[in-house]
Structures are given as C-alpha cells and as structure tokens.
Amino acid sequence: AALQEAGYLRRERRYVAEPYAFAVTSAGLGAAGSALPRPRKLDPATYAHDVGVAWLAAAAHRGVFGELSEIVGERRMRSEDRRAAGDGPRHGVRCAGVGGRGLHYPDLTVVTATGRRVAFELELHVKGAARRERILAAYACDPRFDAVVYLVRSEAERRTLMRSARRAGLEDRLHVQRFEWADGREPGTSRERARRHVRARRSSPRVGEALSR
Numbered sequence: 001a002a003l004q005e006a007g008y009l010r011r012e013r014r015y016v017a018e019p020y021a022f023a024v025t026s027a028g029l030g031a032a033g034s035a036l037p038r039p040r041k042l043d044p045a046t047y048a049h050d051v052g053v054a055w056l057a058a059a060a061h062r063g064v065f066g067e068l069s070e071i072v073g074e075r076r077m078r079s080e081d082r083r084a085a086g087d088g089p090r091h092g093v094r095c096a097g098v099g100g101r102g103l104h105y106p107d108l109t110v111v112t113a114t115g116r117r118v119a120f121e122l123e124l125h126v127k128g129a130a131r132r133e134r135i136l137a138a139y140a141c142d143p144r145f146d147a148v149v150y151l152v153r154s155e156a157e158r159r160t161l162m163r164s165a166r167r168a169g170l171e172d173r174l175h176v177q178r179f180e181w182a183d184g185r186e187p188g189t190s191r192e193r194a195r196r197h198v199r200a201r202r203s204s205p206r207v208g209e210a211l212s213r
Contacts, residue, residue: 095138
C-alpha cells in the first residue's frame with residue numbers, strides 16, 4: 001500500500017472474484033534502477049498464463065527448484081535482446097518463423113548453482129504440431145540449455161509433447177510434468193465453471209487418452 005501511495009506501484013483488478021494485481025510504474029522502475037519498460041496492462045487473453053508464470057517465478061525464488069544463481073523472466077529476456085547490439089548471443093532460441101527476429105522465449109529461465117541452464121514453459125494450451133515441433137527443434141539445436149521443462153494439464157498433453165520431442169531430437173533433455181491449479185480453478189474463471197470442468201474430467205477419464213491416439 002505504501003509503494004502504491006508513493007507512486008511506485010499501480011494496481012488493477014480485471015475480475016471481481018480475483019485479487020488485485022500490482023505492477024511497477026515508471027517511477028518504481030527508476031527507483032529500482034531497472035532498464036525494463038513499464039509492464040503492459042492486464043490482458044484477459046493471457047491472464048491465467050500470467051498468474052501461473054508469476055507463481056512459477058515465486059517458486060523459483062523460494063528454492064522449490066533448488067539453489068539457483070539466476071532467475072530470468074521472459075519480459076527481461078525480450079527487453080535485453082531488443083537492446084543487444086550486433087549478432088551477439090541472445091536469450092531466445094533461434095526458431096525460424098516464430099516470434100521477433102525468429103526467436104522463441106521460454107516463460108522462465110533459471111541457472112542452477114552448478115551452472116546448468118533450464119528453460120520452463122507453462123503450456124496451458126498445447127500448440128499446433130508444426131509450431132510445437134519448430135520450438136522443440138530450436139531447443140534441441142541450442143546447447144546452452146541443459147534441460148527444458150514443460151508444465152501441462154493432462155496426461156494426453158504430456159504424451160503429445162513427448163512424441164514431438166522424439167521427432168525433434170529433444171527427448172533426452174525434455175521433462176514434461178502435469179500441474180493443477182491450487183484450488184482447481186483457473187484464474188479468471190468462475191468457481192462453477194471450474195466445478196463443471198472437474199466433473200467432466202471425472203465422468204470421462206478416457207477421452208484424452210482416446211484422442212491422443
């Protein structure tokens with residue numbers, strides 16, 4: 001509250017059922033000595049993903065993934081790559097036809113205390129086969145990453161990614177883990193919609209398995 005009153009943070013509430021979201025202002029960036037641009041306003045299309053990645057970064061800072069020497073979010077990666085001169089190294093992985101300058105960015109990159117670099121991807125919706133395999137192939141060709149971790153919502157999505165990884169040559173470095181929202185409700189959705197989704201999953205547990213074949 002003090003930081004907001006001083007003008008270093010702004011708050012926004014996109015959904016009545018959700019808590020306020022806080023974002024740094026230009027004054028806050030200046031006080032922190034950050035060269036990053038101001039963050040964009042909340043976007044309903046990416047709200048759940050933004051919340052999920054924020055919790056992922058918080059988990060990394062709390063030590064859930066072990067002792068880390070560096071934690072880098074996508075926003076910082078893109079900003080530093082835009083300001084980088086010449087053809088020097090970039091945070092993004094080279095992926096023809098994806099993203100600015102043909103680069104794809106992980107949602108989060110961490111570097112362990114022993115120097116291992118790991119990319120995290122929170123995949124709320126698995127991408128189409130062509131785009132998905134271009135991204136996995138880009139990781140496969142980039143020796144800077146010792147591991148790539150995808151977080152998905154279903155066993156069918158996990159199997160889909162592992163099949164694509166085999167075709168892209170990333171199978172030995174790809175780790176796909178299932179996740180669930182803490183209260184069973186995706187941020188930005190109503191509790192009733194979440195309950196219907198859970199009931200549907202329980203009543204037809206083999207649907208995903210059948211579709212994946």
